[in-house]
Structure formats: structure tokens, C-alpha cells
Amino acid sequence: MRKKKLSQRVVEEKADQILVLEANIDDQSAESLAPVLDLLMDNGALDAFFSPIQMKKNRPAIKLTVMIHPADQQAITYLILKHTSTVGVRYQTMRRTIMPRHFMTVTTSYGDIRVKVVNYDDIEKYTPEFDDCLAAAKAHDVALNQVYLAVYQQLK
Amino acid sequence: MRKKKLSQRVVEEKADQILVLEANIDDQSAESLAPVLDLLMDNGALDAFFSPIQMKKNRPAIKLTVMIHPADQQAITYLILKHTSTVGVRYQTMRRTIMPRHFMTVTTSYGDIRVKVVNYDDIEKYTPEFDDCLAAAKAHDVALNQVYLAVYQQLK
Amino acid sequence: MRKKKLSQRVVEEKADQILVLEANIDDQSAESLAPVLDLLMDNGALDAFFSPIQMKKNRPAIKLTVMIHPADQQAITYLILKHTSTVGVRYQTMRRTIMPRHFMTVTTSYGDIRVKVVNYDDIEKYTPEFDDCLAAAKAHDVALNQVYLAVYQQLK
Amino acid sequence: MRKKKLSQRVVEEKADQILVLEANIDDQSAESLAPVLDLLMDNGALDAFFSPIQMKKNRPAIKLTVMIHPADQQAITYLILKHTSTVGVRYQTMRRTIMPRHFMTVTTSYGDIRVKVVNYDDIEKYTPEFDDCLAAAKAHDVALNQVYLAVYQQLK
Amino acid sequence: MRKKKLSQRVVEEKADQILVLEANIDDQSAESLAPVLDLLMDNGALDAFFSPIQMKKNRPAIKLTVMIHPADQQAITYLILKHTSTVGVRYQTMRRTIMPRHFMTVTTSYGDIRVKVVNYDDIEKYTPEFDDCLAAAKAHDVALNQVYLAVYQQLK
Amino acid sequence: MRKKKLSQRVVEEKADQILVLEANIDDQSAESLAPVLDLLMDNGALDAFFSPIQMKKNRPAIKLTVMIHPADQQAITYLILKHTSTVGVRYQTMRRTIMPRHFMTVTTSYGDIRVKVVNYDDIEKYTPEFDDCLAAAKAHDVALNQVYLAVYQQLK
Numbered sequence: 020m021r022k023k024k025l026s027q028r029v030v031e032e033k034a035d036q037i038l039v040l041e042a043n044i045d046d047q048s049a050e051s052l053a054p055v056l057d058l059l060m061d062n063g064a065l066d067a068f069f070s071p072i073q074m075k076k077n078r079p080a081i082k083l084t085v086m087i088h089p090a091d092q093q094a095i096t097y098l099i100l101k102h103t104s105t106v107g108v109r110y111q112t113m114r115r116t117i118m119p120r121h122f123m124t125v126t127t128s129y130g131d132i133r134v135k136v137v138n139y140d141d142i143e144k145y146t147p148e149f150d151d152c153l154a155a156a157k158a159h160d161v162a163l164n165q166v167y168l169a170v171y172q173q174l175k
Numbered sequence: 176m177r178k179k180k181l182s183q184r185v186v187e188e189k190a191d192q193i194l195v196l197e198a199n200i201d202d203q204s205a206e207s208l209a210p211v212l213d214l215l216m217d218n219g220a221l222d223a224f225f226s227p228i229q230m231k232k233n234r235p236a237i238k239l240t241v242m243i244h245p246a247d248q249q250a251i252t253y254l255i256l257k258h259t260s261t262v263g264v265r266y267q268t269m270r271r272t273i274m275p276r277h278f279m280t281v282t283t284s285y286g287d288i289r290v291k292v293v294n295y296d297d298i299e300k301y302t303p304e305f306d307d308c309l310a311a312a313k314a315h316d317v318a319l320n321q322v323y324l325a326v327y328q329q330l331k
Numbered sequence: 332m333r334k335k336k337l338s339q340r341v342v343e344e345k346a347d348q349i350l351v352l353e354a355n356i357d358d359q360s361a362e363s364l365a366p367v368l369d370l371l372m373d374n375g376a377l378d379a380f381f382s383p384i385q386m387k388k389n390r391p392a393i394k395l396t397v398m399i400h401p402a403d404q405q406a407i408t409y410l411i412l413k414h415t416s417t418v419g420v421r422y423q424t425m426r427r428t429i430m431p432r433h434f435m436t437v438t439t440s441y442g443d444i445r446v447k448v449v450n451y452d453d454i455e456k457y458t459p460e461f462d463d464c465l466a467a468a469k470a471h472d473v474a475l476n477q478v479y480l481a482v483y484q485q486l487k
Numbered sequence: 488m489r490k491k492k493l494s495q496r497v498v499e500e501k502a503d504q505i506l507v508l509e510a511n512i513d514d515q516s517a518e519s520l521a522p523v524l525d526l527l528m529d530n531g532a533l534d535a536f537f538s539p540i541q542m543k544k545n546r547p548a549i550k551l552t553v554m555i556h557p558a559d560q561q562a563i564t565y566l567i568l569k570h571t572s573t574v575g576v577r578y579q580t581m582r583r584t585i586m587p588r589h590f591m592t593v594t595t596s597y598g599d600i601r602v603k604v605v606n607y608d609d610i611e612k613y614t615p616e617f618d619d620c621l622a623a624a625k626a627h628d629v630a631l632n633q634v635y636l637a638v639y640q641q642l643k
Numbered sequence: 644m645r646k647k648k649l650s651q652r653v654v655e656e657k658a659d660q661i662l663v664l665e666a667n668i669d670d671q672s673a674e675s676l677a678p679v680l681d682l683l684m685d686n687g688a689l690d691a692f693f694s695p696i697q698m699k700k701n702r703p704a705i706k707l708t709v710m711i712h713p714a715d716q717q718a719i720t721y722l723i724l725k726h727t728s729t730v731g732v733r734y735q736t737m738r739r740t741i742m743p744r745h746f747m748t749v750t751t752s753y754g755d756i757r758v759k760v761v762n763y764d765d766i767e768k769y770t771p772e773f774d775d776c777l778a779a780a781k782a783h784d785v786a787l788n789q790v791y792l793a794v795y796q797q798l799k
Numbered sequence: 800m801r802k803k804k805l806s807q808r809v810v811e812e813k814a815d816q817i818l819v820l821e822a823n824i825d826d827q828s829a830e831s832l833a834p835v836l837d838l839l840m841d842n843g844a845l846d847a848f849f850s851p852i853q854m855k856k857n858r859p860a861i862k863l864t865v866m867i868h869p870a871d872q873q874a875i876t877y878l879i880l881k882h883t884s885t886v887g888v889r890y891q892t893m894r895r896t897i898m899p900r901h902f903m904t905v906t907t908s909y910g911d912i913r914v915k916v917v918n919y920d921d922i923e924k925y926t927p928e929f930d931d932c933l934a935a936a937k938a939h940d941v942a943l944n945q946v947y948l949a950v951y952q953q954l955k
Contacts, residue, residue: 047788050773051787051788054787071695101786102786104788149674149675153678162725163675163678163726164671164675164728167675
């Protein structure tokens with residue numbers, strides 16, 4: 020696992036290539052499948068998610084999708100095969116347009132909050148860092164939305 | 176289990192009362208949960224279905240819902256507790272408006288097909304019996320929709 | 332259909348009672364089911380939504396849920412039976428806690444936007460009116476989020 | 488945006504190639520995401536849809552999928568990045584088998600309705616134009632299904 | 644919040660009554676809604692889960708469902724209104740059949756694991772405690788399923 | 800259709816290539832779409848499943864996904880176009896890592912049950928054959944889980 024996740028670092032490229040892994044899970048409980056998402060994210064997956072699917076024989080099953088750097092294929096495949104009940108993993112390569120990004124810090128009455136700033140052509144978007152906002156909301160015992168609102172009001 | 180399912184008999188009432196049972200399933204595989212739907216339908220359930228839900232600890236789980244005649248509560252509860260991993264079943268009573276119904280038979284080039292005729296106020300609706308249509312489609316090796324189309328064309 | 336929807340008027344009560352209607356739809360196409368939501372909302376439903384469900388015989392079906400004032404039961408039942416393929420509708424009564432609400436207007440560089448203000452105990456929340464924001468975004472050819480951000484910045 | 492959507496024109500090809508765009512959305516409300524589908528369809532997307540997904544940290548999120556002509560990649564990417572909260576878009580190329588199609592008009596008691604006729608090998612399918620049927624149903628104050636039924640009965 | 648959750652204690656009753664709370668969320672991001680599940684569970688909810696729903700105006704929204712002891716109605720309502728964007732909460736009472744339960748401990752090569760034993764009529768079911776199994780799997784760096792298998796093999 | 804499905808035979812390869820077919824279905828009922836899954840599996844599809852999607856114009860639709868051997872493209876495409884309402888099918892090629900597998904038989908008090916044994920690197924997993932377990936459960940009138948438990952206990 021070589022690179023930090025995009026969401027947590029400054030990015031200057033505008034495009035890259037990723038590998039998307041999929042596996043259908045119909046013989047494992049929700050309870051035992053759940054920890055796999057965090058496990059994969061902790062080991063370098065760029066993203067990982069579940070989709071509800073309806074399989075043969077009326078099975079209310081789950082599709083696991085994992086997005087990774089191509090170099091991590093072997094390591095992530097090993098983790099999926101070890102920690103889920105699937106007997107196979109399928110792959111496709113996808114190109115990606117990514118918005119170059121940097122971080123700024125905004126001072127609010129709930130403390131300092133990092134804000135991710137992303138750009139593309141004439142588009143500029145600001146995303147308050149979720150973990151900072153959640154920590155601030157808990158520290159001040161306010162609703163998470165209060166913190167987001169405070170950040171938005173400092174963005175002028 | 177005392178009554179036949181509504182969908183398979185002539186009905187003259189316009190309202191009744193049913194019991195709706197629910198259970199959340201997060202510690203059983205899709206594979207082993209799947210046969211439960213048929214099992215419940217075969218034992219008198221009026222309807223039974225799965226809904227995808229997202230539970231605590233990021234579990235991609237399933238809610239089982241079963242609609243029954245109130246008199247079947249004990250028998251169906253037993254089946255759910257025996258054949259799923261749930262440790263409890265919850266109940267609510269619901270009133271129901273139902274459309275009185277009778278059957279007619281339509282002759283098509285794919286054979287005779289029963290059609291359910293339902294009425295309410297000035298509304299009249301025709302529903303070709305799915306099992307008849309599927310059997311006819313297989314017997315004549317045509318798409319299911321061909322059979323439905325043939326039935327619709329005889330409804331004039 | 333007697334009352335305007337809560338979301339569009341000043342509300343002073345803190346609780347009321349509603350009727351929740353449900354019907355499972357497995358013999359109607361998505362295409363023909365879709366317009367029913369708007370039809371129901373236009374005829375006084377407080378809310379209406381679809382949920383994906385998995386029924387007997389592996390049917391990837393839809394549950395329609397409609398929330399109404401109890402006085403509208405007959406009229407809404409008629410519409411559901413007329414415009415969907417279902418042959419029955421089931422009902423449950425639910426109590427409701429509602430946040431008393433009034434409206435204020437906020438002036439932004441994209442024009443005036445109404446904001447719904449709701450209260451409960453020491454909680455106060457502000458919700459910019461979606462339709463106002465969407466109209467402003469279109470009129471100024473900006474992203475919807477730009478308008479929301481402008482509203483949030485005037486809420487101080 | 489150069490071509491009209493397949494669904495609205497005569498098609499003679501039997502295969503083409505499309506670009507499929509995807510983005511996961513977890514930091515935007517359903518309310519503000521909803522108008523994006525129409526926006527994309529109005530700007531040349533061949534199709535666009537939402538799928539419910541379950542992301543890291545127990546987020547009940549949405550995957551946006553958009554199918555386009557490859558030549559529209561830049562324009563559609565711009566719209567997604569501008570109107571959603573995503574910071575990246577991923578792409579894959581897919582080949583497509585398409586059924587050549589033409590239109591016929593059917594006269595019913597609810598007026599003239601266009602019907603799309605598609606062919607492939609020995610398969611022939613008829614699809615009444617949804618917009619024509621909906622308009623006729625509203626004009627005659629009948630259920631949409633009544634209009635479809637009337638069309639099917641003229642297809643002999 | 645008065646009682647410990649059923650899943651964590653010895654239970655002797657065979658039935659009880661719960662309150663089910665629901666709210667539709669269409670104006671809050673998945674990111675900010677996600678922490679609410681844990682918050683509610685930590686404050687006495689018996690269960691809490693999200694369901695994907697499709698609301699008016701094509702909104703890909705979420706229904707929040709919370710099951711509680713009736714005595715917790717006011718406290719949990721407050722938390723939902725404070726921490727989500729909803730402006731109302733609806734309630735229904737449900738009866739519940741619950742399986743009386745006690746715990747036993749099983750010794751495996753991965754350490755001691757608690758197992759919940761539930762009974763109803765002639766049904767007896769064993770559920771290894773998920774948290775014990777997960778901790779053991781992490782401590783021994785094995786797949787979670789290995790631990791479950793080890794527990795099942797000791798149940799004879 | 801040339802090869803037996805992976806799940807039912809001894810496999811020695813560790814990788815292969817498959818074709819994934821997709822079609823969005825919005826003008827066909829759940830009832831008539833349901834039999835298509837079995838039809839495709841019976842005709843050589845490696846896997847086939849439905850996903851709930853939300854399309855333009857608020858349609859609660861279904862995406863059909865089918866995984867096949869590339870050599871079956873023409874035959875499976877024909878079946879999809881014949882038996883569903885879609886007017887096109889899209890394709891992508893995916894590589895696959897598969898776990899080599901063989902079968903063993905385990906003797907339990909419910910009879911002999913085949914168990915699939917799969918390997919990859921240092922990973923070894925055992926999957927009791929679902930159809931064997933279901934048949935045994937029915938023959939002995941016990942819950943399916945009882946049979947699985949009996950198999951797990953013989954795996955030592």
C-alpha cells in the first residue's frame with residue numbers, strides 16, 4: 020500500500036487510473052461482512068462500498084466494490100479473499116478525472132476546521148473536513164450541522 | 176393456516192384486518208435466508224418480502240416483512256424464529272381495503288389464460304394470472320410478454 | 332383534500348395524527364408507476380415514496396408508501412387503486428411530533444430566498460426553501476450549492 | 488452535445504460504443520442532488536441514474552451513473568463536477584448492442600399514440616411512447632394503463 | 644435511558660411492547676447523517692437503521708427507523724430532531740415476541756467467546772457474540788469466519 | 800453454452816476473463832422480469848442479478864447484470880433482448896482472480912453433504928453445498944442452519 024488516500028492529501032494531477040474490484044457476497048452474514056469495509060480502507064483502498072443486489076434463488080445479497088491504485092491489486096485481492104466468503108474477484112480499469120486540491124483552515128467559534136478546496140476549470144468547491152467537524156460538534160455538544168454552518172459562514 | 180391466499184380465490188369483502196410481522200436479519204447469509212420466503216408463503220402468509228437496510232456497525236442487512244391473517248400469528252412466528260437467525264419478531268395490525276374479485280378465462284392462441292377481475296367504485300382492472308402466462312410462454316417458447324399481449328387483445 | 336401540506340405553511344401545533352398507506356407493486360412497470368408520486372402529492376398527500384423490495388418468486392418490486400391526513404383516506408385510496416396495479420391498500424395510524432414553523436426571507440446576491448424556521452425545545456433549525464434556491468440557481472446559472480451557501484452566510 | 492437520444496430517433500446501427508461515468512456522492516443532500524438527473528439528460532446524456540450504496544463510516548450514500556456518447560465526455564464531466572459535491576469522476580468504455588428501431592402511429596379512442604418498433608434477429612418488440620400515453624391519460628382523465636391497453640389492442 | 648439493550652443481557656420475558664420512530668431525510672448529506680445511528684444506539688435505542696427510499700421530485704433519500712422502549716420517546720425524539728434535518732418524527736407502537744436468552748462461554752483456540760443461547764418452544768439457537776469474535780480474530784490475525792467456525796465446533 | 804458453471808465443477812485455473820452485460824429495465828413489471836434470472840442461469844450465465852436503481856422521471860427501475868463466458872455473448876444477448884423489454888445491452892470485459900477448488904464429502908447425522916474447498920496462497924475456505932444442505936434440512940424437517948452447523952462440526 021503505497022500512497023495516502025486522495026481525500027487526505029494535496030493533489031496536483033488532474034487525472035489518473037484506478038482498478039475497480041467487485042465481488043458478490045451471498046453466503047456471509049451482514050454482521051461478519053461489515054468490518055471488511057474499514058479493513059480495506061485501512062489498507063489503502065481509495066474507496067469501498069456495498070450495494071444491495073438480488074441474486075438467483077431469491078437471495079437478498081450484497082455486491083462489494085473496492086477502488087484501488089493498480090499497484091495494490093495483489094494485496095487487496097488477498098484481503099478480500101481472506102475476509103469474505105467470495106471465491107473470486109473481478110477487475111476493471113477505470114480512468115479518472117480528479118479535481119486538484121489543497122487545504123485551508125477556517126477559524127470558527129467551535130475551533131479550527133480544515134477545508135478542502137478543489138478546482139476544475141472555473142469551478143471551485145469547498146468541503147469542510149468531516150472528521151474535524153464531527154470532533155468539534157462532540158467537543159461543544161452541538162449538532163454537526165451547526166459546525167458546518169459556522170464553517171460556511173467563514174468562507175466568504 | 177386456514178384461508179387460501181386472496182390472490183387465488185374469489186373475494187367479496189371490501190375490507191379486512193391483517194397482522195404485519197417484521198424482523199431484522201444481520202447474522203444469517205442471503206443464501207440461507209432466501210428459502211424462508213417460499214416457506215412462509217407455502218404456510219399461509221398473505222405476502223412476504225425482503226427490504227435492504229443499513230444497520231449499526233455498517234451492516235448491510237435485510238428486513239423481513241410478513242403479512243398474515245391474525246389467526247396465523249403463532250404458527251408463522253414459530254416458523255420465522257425457527258428458520259431465521261432473528262431472536263424476536265415485532266407485530267402491528269393494519270386495516271386493509273381490498274378490491275372484490277372474481278375470475279374469467281380468456282382464450283388466446285397460446286391457450287386459455289385466467290384473468291383476475293377486480294372492482295372498486297367505478298374502477299375495474301384486469302390481471303392475467305402470472306402462472307398461467309408463464310406456463311403458456313414456456314409451452315410455446317415465446318417471450319412472456321407475447322402472452323400478456325395476446326391476453327390484452329382479447330379483453331375488449 | 333383540505334389542508335395545505337405542512338412544508339408550505341406556518342404550523343403552530345406540536346403533534347398530530349396521520350394515516351400511512353402502503354401497497355406492494357409487482358405487476359406494473361417503473362415507467363407507469365413513476366407519475367403516481369406527483370399525482371398523490373398534488374392531491375393532498377403529505378408525503379409519498381417508493382422503497383425497493385424483493386418479493387416471492389424473485390420479483391424486484393416496489394413498495395409505495397403514502398402519508399395523509401386521516402380525512403383524505405377515501406380519496407387517496409381511490410387514486411392508488413385507480414392509478415396503480417395493486418388490488419389492495421393497507422393502513423396504519425401514526426402519531427407525529429412536528430416542529431412548529433414559520434418563514435423568514437433572506438436577501439442574497441441571487442435574490443430573496445424564503446427560509447423555514449423550525450423550533451422544538453432549545454432546538455432551532457433553518458431550511459432554505461428548495462424551490463426558491465433551485466429557481467435562483469437556474470436564473471443565475473450557478474450550482475444549487477452556491478445559492479445554499481449564500482443563504483447560510485446570511486443566517487448569522 | 489451532438490446527437491439526439493436513441494430513444495427519440497430512428498436508429499439503423501446495431502452496435503455502438505458509449506462512455507459510462509460514475510461518481511459516489513456522500514456529502515450532498517438528496518434534495519440538491521435530485522435535479523442533476525434532468526440536467527444531465529437535457530444536456531445529451533443517453534441515460535443517468537442513482538443507485539443506493541453503503542459507504543465507509545456507515546454512510547447511506549448514492550452512486551451516480553451517466554451513460555454518454557464518448558464525444559460528450561468533457562461537457563458532461565464539467566456538469567457533474569459543477570452540480571454535485573463529488574471531487575472526481577471515473578470512466579469506462581462499454582460496447583453496446585442496440586436494436587434498430589423505427590416508429591409507427593396507432594390510433595386509439597384516446598387519440599394517436601406513437602409506438603417504437605425494435606428488431607433484432609427474429610425478435611420484434613413494440614413500445615408505446617410513454618410521453619404520448621401519459622398526455623392522453625391526463626387529457627381523458629383515465630389511468631395510464633387504460634391507454635396502454637388501448638394501444639396493445641390495436642397492435643394486432 | 645433506563646434499560647440495557649436486550650442483546651446484551653439475560654432476558655426472561657417472552658413478549659414486550661416497543662415504540663418505532665420514523666423520519667424521512669432528504670435535506671442532509673449521507674456524511675452528516677451517518678453518525679446518528681451510533682448516537683441513538685449509545686443513548687438507549689434498541690435498534691436503528693437506514694432504508695433507501697425514492698421520494699417526490701426524484702430525490703434518492705433515506706428513511707431513518709428507530710426502535711425504543713416507550714419510556715424513551717421524549718429523549719430519543721429530541722436527539723433525532725437535534726441531529727438530523729427532519730422537521731417531524733412519526734410513531735407507532737408494536738408488540739414483540741422475544742426469545743428468552745442467557746449466555747454461556749465457549750473455550751476455543753482463539754480464547755473464550757460468549758455465546759447467546761435463545762429458546763422458544765422447541766427451538767434453541769446459539770449466537771456467538773460478534774464483538775468477542777471480532778476481537779479474537781484481530782488478536783490472532785485470522786479471518787472472522789475462522790473464529791466462528793471454532794465456536795461452532797465447540798457447540799456439540 | 801459450453802462450460803459448466805464454476806460453482807459446480809473442479810477448477811484449476813487461477814484467473815480468467817469474463818464478459819459483464821448490463822441493461823436498465825423501466826418498462827416491464829417485476830413479475831414478468833423475475834423469471835429471466837433463472838432462464839439466464841439455466842442457459843450458461845455464470846451469475847445474474849438485479850440492482851434497484853432510480854432513473855429519470857422518478858422511475859423506480861431495475862438494472863440487470865449478467866456475467867458470462869465471452870463465447871456466450873451472442874446467445875445470452877439474444878435471450879435478454881427476447882425476454883426483457885430493454886432495447887439494448889451494454890458490455891464490458893473483466894479479468895477475474897478465481898480460487899482453485901475441489902470437493903470433499905462430509906458425513907453428518909443429516910446425511911452426506913458436499914463441501915467446496917477453495918485455496919489461494921495460504922487461504923483455505925470451506926463452503927457446504929447449499930443445495931445439499933437445503934435438501935437435507937427438508938428431509939429431516941430441521942432448520943437449514945442446523946445442517947450447516949453439523950457440517951462445520953465435521954470440518955475439524
